[in-house]
Amino acid sequence: MMNPAYYRVRLLVDLFQSVGMPVLALSNTLAFFQYRLGHLAIPSYLGIVLLWAVLRTLYTEHKQKREAKALGARPIPRVIGKWPGNIDVLLKMMRAFKTSYVLDVYLQLFEEYQCTTLNTRILWRDTHRNIARPFLARERFLDFEIFEKFTSSTMSLLSSLESSNTPFDAQDIFSRFTIDAASEFLFGKNLDTLSGSLPVAGQTKMGPKGSATEDTWGSFAYAFEMAQVNITIRARLGSIWPLFELFKDRNKEACDVIRKWVDPLVQQALNDKRQMQESGIEHKIEEKTFMQHLAETTNDAITIRDQLLNMLLASRDTTACVLTYILYFMAIRPDIMARMRSEVFQTCGPSSAPTSEDIKQMKYMRAVINEAMRLFPPVPLNVREAREQPVVLPQSDGTYDYQEKGTSSAEPLYIPARTTIMYFPLLIQRNPALWGDDADEFDPERWIDPARLGRYLSNPTIFTPFSAGPRICLGQNYAYNQMSYFLTRLLQQFERVTLESEYQPEGSLPPPEWKSRKGRQSVEKIWPAGAMTLYVKGGLWVRLHKSKQ
Numbered sequence: 152m153m154n155p156a157y158y159r160v161r162l163l164v165d166l167f168q169s170v171g172m173p174v175l176a177l178s179n180t181l182a183f184f185q186y187r188l189g190h191l192a193i194p195s196y197l198g199i200v201l202l203w204a205v206l207r208t209l210y211t212e213h214k215q216k217r218e219a220k221a222l223g224a225r226p227i228p229r230v231i232g233k234w235p236g237n238i239d240v241l242l243k244m245m246r247a248f249k250t251s252y253v254l255d256v257y258l259q260l261f262e263e264y265q266c267t268t269l270n271t272r273i274l275w276r277d278t279h280r281n282i283a284r285p286f287l288a289r290e291r292f293l294d295f296e297i298f299e300k301f302t303s304s305t306m307s308l309l310s311s312l313e314s315s316n317t318p319f320d321a322q323d324i325f326s327r328f329t330i331d332a333a334s335e336f337l338f339g340k341n342l343d344t345l346s347g348s349l350p351v352a353g354q355t356k357m358g359p360k361g362s363a364t365e366d367t368w369g370s371f372a373y374a375f376e377m378a379q380v381n382i383t384i385r386a387r388l389g390s391i392w393p394l395f396e397l398f399k400d401r402n403k404e405a406c407d408v409i410r411k412w413v414d415p416l417v418q419q420a421l422n423d424k425r426q427m428q429e430s431g432i433e434h435k436i437e438e439k440t441f442m443q444h445l446a447e448t449t450n451d452a453i454t455i456r457d458q459l460l461n462m463l464l465a466s467r468d469t470t471a472c473v474l475t476y477i478l479y480f481m482a483i484r485p486d487i488m489a490r491m492r493s494e495v496f497q498t499c500g501p502s503s504a505p506t507s508e509d510i511k512q513m514k515y516m517r518a519v520i521n522e523a524m525r526l527f528p529p530v531p532l533n534v535r536e537a538r539e540q541p542v543v544l545p546q547s548d549g550t551y552d553y554q555e556k557g558t559s560s561a562e563p564l565y566i567p568a569r570t571t572i573m574y575f576p577l578l579i580q581r582n583p584a585l586w587g588d589d590a591d592e593f594d595p596e597r598w599i600d601p602a603r604l605g606r607y608l609s610n611p612t613i614f615t616p617f618s619a620g621p622r623i624c625l626g627q628n629y630a631y632n633q634m635s636y637f638l639t640r641l642l643q644q645f646e647r648v649t650l651e652s653e654y655q656p657e658g659s660l661p662p663p664e665w666k667s668r669k670g671r672q673s674v675e676k677i678w679p680a681g682a683m684t685l686y687v688k689g690g691l692w693v694r695l696h697k698s699k700q
């Protein structure tokens with residue numbers, strides 16, 4: 152796969168294939184027959200480019216139909232726009248992304264076409280796991296010392312905010328908690344972002360995802376989030392995104408800031424490795440930081456940097472997202488918070504640290520975590536690409552009765568080679584055909600009541616917040632343990648949480664028109680949005696309250 156930074160080269164190759172080749176073919180033919188077109192030259196060259204595009208499309212369609220038939224599959228139903236290349240569909244979607252509820256743009260397309268797998272045909276163009284796996288071995292997840300260290304700094308911070316009755320952005324604090332904990336085991340160095348300056352209620356502006364802070368950490372967080380927003384915009388545009396960045400790489404500024412932060416850490420790891428090799432010291436994998444482990448696998452600074460950023464994203468934004476949405480539900484459903492609290496007190500008492508056995512026992516806590524990830528999966532949409540050969544997807548799930556002429560909905564779906572496939576855990580996990588009519592409701596009970604749990608047990612791929620199959624999340628156990636540990640400590644100290652919506656930065660409250668729409672958006676009190684990972688737009692502004700006695 153070509154490095155995304157060389158996108159202009161890819162654009163040139165595409166341009167040559169669609170314009171250069173037909174133009175060359177025509178001019179060579181004319182030269183061979185020594186024929187001059189005179190004033191017909193421009194229309195003829197335009198005509199040949201158009202004809203070439205039409206022939207290529209017809210040929211591809213014919214080939215794909217044959218391949219589908221040979222595989223006993225049917226083609227994916229097509230979105231048919233008014234403009235060539237479905238450009239009108241793309242523009243409509245890009246406009247809607249700015250104001251609509253998370254992923255509603257896609258849900259509306261599914262409803263319009265009465266089908267949950269669609270071919271949007273925009274322009275009609277159709278390693279690191281092996282490095283990370285040994286590092287993320289099971290034992291590492293049972294080391295609760297790191298959790299205690301960072302949970303207790305976060306609780307001190309939250310307690311001081313509570314005693315001064317100060318509203319704060321919980322999403323920002325949870326991201327600081329997860330990054331500080333992750334940096335300790337990734338680089339062996341606490342970034343100590345929890346001690347930095349926090350966003351201030353009523354003053355802080357909106358950052359690319361949550362709220363923005365001005366300190367050094369804020370500049371990294373801003374760039375890291377900006378890069379995610381930019382990558383999401385590129386993904387929405389699909390293969391034509393380089394056309395919009397011909398003169399300016401929109402990610403350059405963010406990448407420069409990120410590199411300034413990460414490169415010294417990478418260099419340090421490579422230097423340490425050299426020194427250790429010279430002095431003949433060897434560490435076991437359990438004693439190494441992720442950075443040391445990476446430096447031992449390769450000397451390539453770029454690979455180390457990419458891996459590290461991957462891990463930062465995997466371990467910071469995802470877990471912080473779930474904790475943020477759980478706090479949101481605790482605020483709007485105090486009954487659920489009270490039940491969680493009573494389970495924590497029964498299992499661990501008012502002040503003891505939870506053990507891994509305690510965490511296993513707290514079934515209601517696990518149900519709340521799962522239910523939050525069902526409605527708000529931190530990775531709300533995901534992308535895969537078909538390989539060199541065409542493949543088939545299983546037959547459609549029966550959500551809608553859609554059937555393409557001359558096909559049967561029992562047939563599997565045909566996917567041409569090298570096709571990009573987007574799928575939406577957030578929509579799958581809220582689909583009433585899979586979860587029942589109350590799919591939009593936050594109800595942890597569905598993970599406890601055996602009759603309702605049966606839906607998931609008989610069809611586990613309807614719940615895939617950690618993905619599934621060969622690329623399933625490697626940090627799943629770490630995440631469950633870290634979240635349960637943190638929530639236990641939080642519930643031991645605090646009895647209530649209230650939303651402080653008046654402090655949400657301007658433009659981050661749900662638009663009034665959502666009230667009249669279907670589904671969760673009619674009741675949502677915050678603006679859920681996605682840029683690689685899910686977040687609350689402008690942050691989640693709350694106050695915490697301790698019990699009165």
Ligand code: HEM
Binds near residue numbers: 287465533622624
């Ligand atoms: C609630 C928290 C988390 C959620 C919901 C989550 C979700 C996911 C998902 C959906 C993927 C698949 C991405 C893809 O399709 O390519 C993934 C991959 C991964 N996650 Fe997590 N994750 C979480 C926490 C963590 C943590 C805490 C770590 C590290 C300690 C971690 C490490 C990884 C790694 C290394 C991969 C890449 C696996 C591969 O490339 O095959 N994750 N995660």
